[in-house]
Amino acid sequence: MxxxxxxxxxxxxxxxxxxxxxxxxxxxxxxxxxxxxxxxxxxxxxxxxxxxxxxxxxxxxxxxxxxxxxxxxxxxxxxxxxxxxxxxxxxxxxxxxxxxxxxxxxxxxxxxxxxxxxxxxxxxxxxxxxxxxxxxxxxxxxxxxxxxxxxxxxxxxxxxxxxxxxxxxxxxLPAREVRAGYAEVVKYGLIDDPAFFDWCEAHGAALIAGDPAARDQAIAHAVAAKARIVAADEHETNGTRALLNLGHTFGHALEAEAGFSQALLHGEAVAAGCALAFAFSAEQGIAPAADAARVAAHLRAIGLPDGLAAAGIGASGATLVDHMRHDKKMAAGTLPFLLARGIGRTYLDRTVDLDTVAAFLDRQAR
Missing domain, CATH: 3.40.50.1970 (Rossmann fold)
Incomplete structure (x- = not known):
């Protein structure tokens, strides 16, 4: 216990x-x-x-x-x-x-x-x-x-x-649901724990396959990480808990476009959202392109979507950004984004231009 x-x-x-x-x-x-x-x-x-x-x-x-x-x-x-x-x-x-x-x-x-x-x-x-x-x-x-x-x-x-x-x-649990849940496991490595992302690359496939030791270790690690973050920022007021939203701003827009249906599970949307957050960070010169490629490769290896096409989303960037405008984190017309300077180096950026995001998403769809 x-x-x-x-x-x-x-x-x-x-x-x-x-x-x-x-x-x-x-x-x-x-x-x-x-x-x-x-x-x-x-x-x-x-x-x-x-x-x-x-x-x-x-x-x-x-x-x-x-x-x-x-x-x-x-x-x-x-x-x-x-x-x-x-x-x-x-x-x-x-x-x-x-x-x-x-x-x-x-x-x-x-x-x-x-x-x-x-x-x-x-x-x-x-x-x-x-x-x-x-x-x-x-x-x-x-x-x-x-x-x-x-x-x-x-x-x-x-x-x-x-x-x-x-x-x-x-x-x-059906295999698809296990993979979807895994997106929220690997997220903890991407936020601020590069050593845990290394662990995920080494043991993620075993976890998905049902290995009890890998599963138990991942659950305990993730829960401890979240408990620590929640204790530091219960109501998401100082920016610490906001880090847990990595992949969610992009992901929620994908879910909305899919009609919140079984066509795209929440965890699948989060996985695609994490890949998009890293790809956007790399395109803006914030994160190394190699890190964005590494994240996408790991998600693909696990069987999770690593972008728009893999998530079955064909909407325009403008349409997806319209979904984002309804995000509960909008403040004075500005939407904060979780971006990354590299694996394990996520940060909150309040200066992202939504037109830039729309153009990025259009390029991702091609």
């Missing part, structure tokens, strides 16, 4: 990483239940994990009810948020109760936001079932839904009380 703490004063919480922890979840959840019924929110794809958890809780005399939602990014919507809140209210959820978010990033984001607003804030627990959620979205308290204007534009910072990460749950 590895336990990592997100240090936020009286709102600090533990992240427990242990193979098989789902089958021992009652040890962690029974004290939070306080003798009341726990609501478990999941989706159709991982309903079986929810049934396992219910059985584990029942054996410990902990009552639970399961709410099953449709899978996919489109579940992060006003419609599903309203339905979930109504269902939780029907169950009599109180402000001191804990709701269990059992699923990937979509479930974690939606449940976290519902708990942020339900009765002006109730508690929740993250039990992430995808690699992407285990290494990124389950940690840090960012919750949100999507709108027609863009991704994650309606949301709140709302920290969980506990995160339980069971790497063994990834044994049943």
């Amino acid at each position: 590895t336990v990592i703490t997100v240090a936020l004063g009286d709102r600090s919480y533990p992240i427990v990483i242990e193979a098989g922890v789902l089958d021992r979840a009652a040890d962690h959840l029974a004290p939070l239940a306080r003798g009341r019924t726990l609501a478990i929110v999941t989706d159709e794809n991982v309903r079986g994990h929810a049934e396992r958890l219910q059985a584990v809780l029942a054996a410990a005399d902990v009552r639970s009810e399961t709410i099953v939602l449709p899978p996919g990014e489109q579940t992060k919507s006003w419609t599903q948020l309203a339905a979930l809140c109504d269902r939780l209210l029907d169950l009599g959820i109180e402000r001191g109760d804990h709701v269990i978010a059992l699923g990937g990033g979509v479930i974690g984001d939606l449940v976290g936001f519902a708990c942020a607003i339900l009765k002006r804030g109730c508690r929740f627990v993250q039990i992430p079932t995808s690699l992407l959620a285990q290494v990124d979205s389950s940690v840090g308290g960012k919750t949100a839904i999507n709108t027609r204007a863009g991704k994650n534009l309606i949301g709140a910072f709302h920290q969980p009380s506990l995160v339980l990460i069971d790497p063994a749950l990834l044994d049943t």
Whole structure:
């Protein structure tokens, strides 16, 4: 067992990483239940994990009810948020109760936001079932839904009380979802840890193939890195946490163009976005061209998109930049970009001209 703490004063919480922890979840959840019924929110794809958890809780005399939602990014919507809140209210959820978010990033984001607003804030627990959620979205308290204007534009910072990460749950994850989650693993090396990027080049293929040692090491490293960054800048006010958005400004535009559909998974968009951020940095003379080529080559080797064509995006640069204009990070008409001076040397640039970005994207599409 590895336990990592997100240090936020009286709102600090533990992240427990242990193979098989789902089958021992009652040890962690029974004290939070306080003798009341726990609501478990999941989706159709991982309903079986929810049934396992219910059985584990029942054996410990902990009552639970399961709410099953449709899978996919489109579940992060006003419609599903309203339905979930109504269902939780029907169950009599109180402000001191804990709701269990059992699923990937979509479930974690939606449940976290519902708990942020339900009765002006109730508690929740993250039990992430995808690699992407285990290494990124389950940690840090960012919750949100999507709108027609863009991704994650309606949301709140709302920290969980506990995160339980069971790497063994990834044994049943489709290969495409594992690769998509890997984009959020390698991101940590690209941000500020070139030695970890070296590790990814050496062990990433084994991780994708399901090697337990590589998988466990990557999860623990990524979670520790994110916990450190969140503790330093919980609400993304001093620029530290913004580094975690590497690849996301480009990536969210690609997702919007793909209609937030299964045609392009979030992690796939982030991978393409990271490659584009490095390519743009290289074209502007900021990063060595060799580093941009190395990043793209690694993503291709893993089976992730390394640009627009590989992501299946044929839109013009102007169209993609229009998507970016709806980014929640826009301030006074300026959109900050995560660029890089090299692998492990990411920085926030608030001077990027969007017309320059559009022209760059047009060249990338050729």
